[in-house]
Amino acid sequence: MEFMQMANKLLRCGLGWVLAGFATLALAEDVSIVGLFSGKAVLVIDGGAPRTLAVGQAIGRVKLVEVGKDAATVEINGRRAKIGIGEPVSVGPTSGALRQITLVADVRGHFLTNGAVNGSGVKFMVDTGASAVSMDTATAIQAGIDVSKxxxxxxSTANGSAQKILVKLxxxxxxxxxxxxxxxxVGGPPMPFALLGMSFLNRMEMRRDGSTMVLTQRY
Structure with a gap:
């Protein structure tokens, strides 16, 4: 009897170690960028020591895909994310349920939704004709955007060309x-909403079915 109790205890402990191992594998990768160079980036993964990767190189489930002027694109557990310096991103293998936005058109056929820019509440209208997320000056100031930078x-607008300010949100x-x-x-006359343009929509998969539009995050 004592032998069987001990065997069962060992089995339970062994199973515990196995489950713990699976739990560890299921943890998200926490990735941040601490440096950018030509074709290379310095990454900190799960709080470890900084590691320098060239484009195409990988450490575990994290692969450096592209390096830009102020951000890098990495592939984490098969999903891509664009990360700026000092902006940690967490992506886990079980987070494969891609995030979606479902919008319903109003009586005029416009897709309106509430959102935020830099944490400041904004009313958006989806506009595939806008090259970027666009807003008037008052909305930008409310969101803490320094247009001087x-x-x-x-x-080009419906009324001809206009001078506006390109910023990074x-x-x-x-x-x-x-x-x-x-x-x-940023710029132009006051608007009742900001335009959710292609700088956002290009990073989504768009699917429309009648009066419903579903946006699925690609990376």
Whole structure:
């Protein structure tokens, strides 16, 4: 009897170690960028020592895909994420349920939704004709955007060309989806809503069925 009790105890302990191992594998990878160079990035993974990767190299389930001026794209557990310096991202293998946004058109056929820019509440209208997330100056100021750091550009409008400011939005949130380092355009007359343009939509898979639009996060 004592032998069987001990055997069962060992079996339970062994199973515990196995389950613990699976739990460890299921943990998300926490990745942050601490340095960017030409074709290389310095990554900190799960709080470990900084590691330098060249584009195409991988450490475990984390692969460096692309390096830009102020951000890098990494593939984590098969999913891609664009990370700016000092912006940690956590992606786990069990987070494969891709985040989606479901929108329903209003009586005029417009897709409107509440969201946020840099944490500040914004009313958005989906506009595939807008190259970037666009807003008036008052909305930008409310979101804490310093337009003096932006770049003056010329954009085409229904009334001809206009001078506006190209800025970088720290984060844009719609529903459960938050994207980082999103291009934004500021300027023009006051608007009742901001335009959810292609700098956000390009990172989503868009599917429309009648009056319903589903946006699924690609990376």
């Amino acid at each position: 932006g770049q003056t550009i010329s954009v 720290d984060r844009v949130t719609v529903g459960d989806v938050t994207l980082y380092n999103v291009d934004g355009i």
